[in-house]
Amino acid sequence: MEMVNRPYAKAFEDYAVRHPEVLCLSADLTSSCEVDGFRDRNPDQFLSLGMAEQNMMSFAGGLGLAGFRPFLHSFGVFLYRRPYDQLMASVAYPRRKVRLMGFLPGVTTPGGMTHQAIEDISIMRTIPNMTVLEAGDATEVESIVAEADTVDGPVYCRILRGSVPRLFDTPLKVGRMRVLAEGSDVLVVTAGIATEEALRARGALDRAGVSVRHLHLSTHKPFDAAQIVDHAVSVRHGVVTLENHLVTGGIGSMVAEALAEAGLAKRLVRLGLQDTYAHGGSRPYLMRHYGLDALALVRGVERLTGQSTGITEEDLSAVRVEAVHSAVKAEAL
Amino acid sequence: MRNERTTEDVARGIRRRVFEHSIRNNGGYLSQACSAAEQLAFLYNEALNLGPSTRPLVPPPFAGVPSAGNPDYVTGAGYNGPFTPEHDRLFIAPAHYALVAYACLIEVGRMAPEGLEQFNKDGSSVEMIGAEHSPGMEVHNGTLGIGLSTAAGLAWGRKRKGEAGKICVFMSDGEVQEGQTWEAVQAAAHHRVDNLWAVMDVNRQQCDGAMDSVMEVGDIAAKLRQFGAVVAEVDAHDLAALREAAGTEHAGRPLIVLAHSSPTKGMEFLMRRFPRLHYVRFRDEAERREMNAAIAAELGVPPVELEAH
Numbered sequence: 001m002e003m004v005n006r007p008y009a010k011a012f013e014d015y016a017v018r019h020p021e022v023l024c025l026s027a028d029l030t031s032s033c034e035v036d037g038f039r040d041r042n043p044d045q046f047l048s049l050g051m052a053e054q055n056m057m058s059f060a061g062g063l064g065l066a067g068f069r070p071f072l073h074s075f076g077v078f079l080y081r082r083p084y085d086q087l088m089a090s091v092a093y094p095r096r097k098v099r100l101m102g103f104l105p106g107v108t109t110p111g112g113m114t115h116q117a118i119e120d121i122s123i124m125r126t127i128p129n130m131t132v133l134e135a136g137d138a139t140e141v142e143s144i145v146a147e148a149d150t151v152d153g154p155v156y157c158r159i160l161r162g163s164v165p166r167l168f169d170t171p172l173k174v175g176r177m178r179v180l181a182e183g184s185d186v187l188v189v190t191a192g193i194a195t196e197e198a199l200r201a202r203g204a205l206d207r208a209g210v211s212v213r214h215l216h217l218s219t220h221k222p223f224d225a226a227q228i229v230d231h232a233v234s235v236r237h238g239v240v241t242l243e244n245h246l247v248t249g250g251i252g253s254m255v256a257e258a259l260a261e262a263g264l265a266k267r268l269v270r271l272g273l274q275d276t277y278a279h280g281g282s283r284p285y286l287m288r289h290y291g292l293d294a295l296a297l298v299r300g301v302e303r304l305t306g307q308s309t310g311i312t313e314e315d316l317s318a319v320r321v322e323a324v325h326s327a328v329k330a331e332a333l
Numbered sequence: 334m335r336n337e338r339t340t341e342d343v344a345r346g347i348r349r350r351v352f353e354h355s356i357r358n359n360g361g362y363l364s365q366a367c368s369a370a371e372q373l374a375f376l377y378n379e380a381l382n383l384g385p386s387t388r389p390l391v392p393p394p395f396a397g398v399p400s401a402g403n404p405d406y407v408t409g410a411g412y413n414g415p416f417t418p419e420h421d422r423l424f425i426a427p428a429h430y431a432l433v434a435y436a437c438l439i440e441v442g443r444m445a446p447e448g449l450e451q452f453n454k455d456g457s458s459v460e461m462i463g464a465e466h467s468p469g470m471e472v473h474n475g476t477l478g479i480g481l482s483t484a485a486g487l488a489w490g491r492k493r494k495g496e497a498g499k500i501c502v503f504m505s506d507g508e509v510q511e512g513q514t515w516e517a518v519q520a521a522a523h524h525r526v527d528n529l530w531a532v533m534d535v536n537r538q539q540c541d542g543a544m545d546s547v548m549e550v551g552d553i554a555a556k557l558r559q560f561g562a563v564v565a566e567v568d569a570h571d572l573a574a575l576r577e578a579a580g581t582e583h584a585g586r587p588l589i590v591l592a593h594s595s596p597t598k599g600m601e602f603l604m605r606r607f608p609r610l611h612y613v614r615f616r617d618e619a620e621r622r623e624m625n626a627a628i629a630a631e632l633g634v635p636p637v638e639l640e641a642h
Contacts, residue, residue: 047489047524055482055516061472062486066494086513089473090483094408094465095399129400153401 002166004138009034011142023070033073057086064096076102076117095153105158106244112280122249124156125221132220134158136195143171172218183211187239191217194242200294203319208309225258238267240300247272269300343374346440356637360614368536368594373437381421384414390445395458410471418496426480427505431463478511485521488529502531507539521587522561530588536596542608569594602627
């Protein structure tokens with residue numbers, strides 16, 4: 001599996017230099033959000049707004065009113081917790097074309113509670129006029145910049161930084177989910193870093209004879225409930241969701257709402273943070289500790305089917321995760 | 334659009350209109366008219382280059398909130414003139430002054446008097462707390478402290494585009510209790526946003542009462558200067574002083590005019606209610622009649638004809 005170093009840095013700069021009405025805003029986390037090189041090479045397109053997210057949010061609303069499309073760079077938590085009122089009044093309500101680039105989603109930061117955006121999808125998807133996207137690999141990080149900028153209104157993006165695996169060879173498209181496997185026993189729905197975990201789990205589940213249907217979401221809102229229901233109809237046992245987020249309000253809730261509204265009686269196992277904060281630690285440690293990794297998914301599938309697979313931790317670490325090529329179709333154009 | 338009436342006359346008209354509306358509707362934002370009448374009259378009648386209103390004299394009913402499914406949505410900004418590069422923009426940051434702002438729109442011919450009859454009526458866009466779609470409003474400022482930041486962003490963008498129109502914010506002094514106000518001032522100063530200016534109604538009042546009893550804010554002028562603004566201080570009811578202050582040189586920095594006002598100017602009878610002046614309700618019919626007669630006499634206008642009970 002190819003690892004790509006700092007895919008956001010290059011993608012943002014490539015895009016922004018061709019679009020002068022795009023502005024790069026930062027609240028004192030410029031290098032942490034990989035836009036320090038852009039700042040140094042394009043100072044006229046960069047606005048430093050300091051550690052003052054409330055002002056940054058309303059200021060961005062004003063820039064939107066002036067016809068600019070500001071990209072706000074910060075850690076995801078800082079784009080909604082403190083400036084929530086400003087997000088509502090200055091950005092979301094008036095449908096400003098403000099692009100909120102939220103780095104370090106969920107437990108991808110060792111920074112603990114204050115730095116971990118574990119309820120951002122839940123918050124953002126309840127805001128009227130908001131579009132919510134999440135990148136799950138380097139290709140999606142690269143393509144999310146231009147794709148977010150097509151949205152006629154505000155958009156929040158969960159961005160991965162640093163060394164990011166390349167799983168996909170086709171770009172992220174708003175509203176399009178990826179069908180990564182079309183099995184008939186269990187439907188697995190994942191997004192972000194959980195998708196790589198699910199690919200690892202699938203390698204072992206396939207060998208254990210569990211036929212998995214796997215969907216990868218990169219658009220949380222608008223949510224394609226009809227597609228989810230169609231896929232859920234096609235599996236024997238039910239659905240498992242795995243997310244780098246609280247199970248309340250995120251993918252687990254979205255899928256539950258979709259099944260309930262369709263009147264589809266399928267069991268649902270929701271994996272992710274279970275009504276708890278996380279603490280500071282390494283990503284593999286946190287994913288294991290809070291049950292967000294491949295092993296947790298295997299156990300979740302077992303819970304759903306009522307059958308042990310015999311898969312061990314060693315089996316999972318032996319799985320080679322390969323890039324997903326176009327053998328699996330992207331649908332819901 | 335300008336100087337058809339003197340600014341003094343517009344200010345008198347604002348007080349009278351808010352007074353009459355409040356007597357008829359058993360209460361209102363009377364004190365805000367007292368403190369801000371000259372400031373809003375000054376901005377609309379002479380200080381700002383707004384251009385003619387682009388909206389109907391009688392505001393149309395509420396037509397839905399902004400959404401992808403509501404492409405015809407418009408804000409109330411058109412009452413302040415066209416959104417064109419050469420024209421100034423005005424944000425009314427304390428949306429609670431809406432009644433006073435609507436009265437001003439009427440006095441300067443941008444809204445029909447009938448428009449005020451829709452005030453706070455269900456289905457109307459002439460809302461009690463000015464919303465984005467309310468006449469003369471352009472953005473939501475009902476959560477206090479966010480207006481200056483939005484204005485600073487718009488001003489930065491306009492400066493970048495080389496547009497001549499300036500951005501003006503009408504602010505209230507209570508907003509200096511909000512941290513965001515200070516974030517906005519420091520950001521505007523840091524980015525040399527000097528096509529931005531504000532008039533702050535320093536009436537020393539807020540919802541709970543006198544500001545000093547709710548949260549002392551100290552020397553606002555000194556604090557603003559430390560955060561990077563150019564500050565001018567004037568008597569809010571002295572139009573000549575307002576004119577001079579608005580002309581203060583402020584290259585490379587935002588200008589904030591502190592307009593020190595009386596919350597009972599022109600309606601001294603309201604001192605009976607001090608320090609609870611934010612929204613004046615009549616305790617009973619007797620007080621309503623007493624206030625009607627007393628304030629009408631102060632304003633030099635006939636009392637409002639009240640229906641018999």
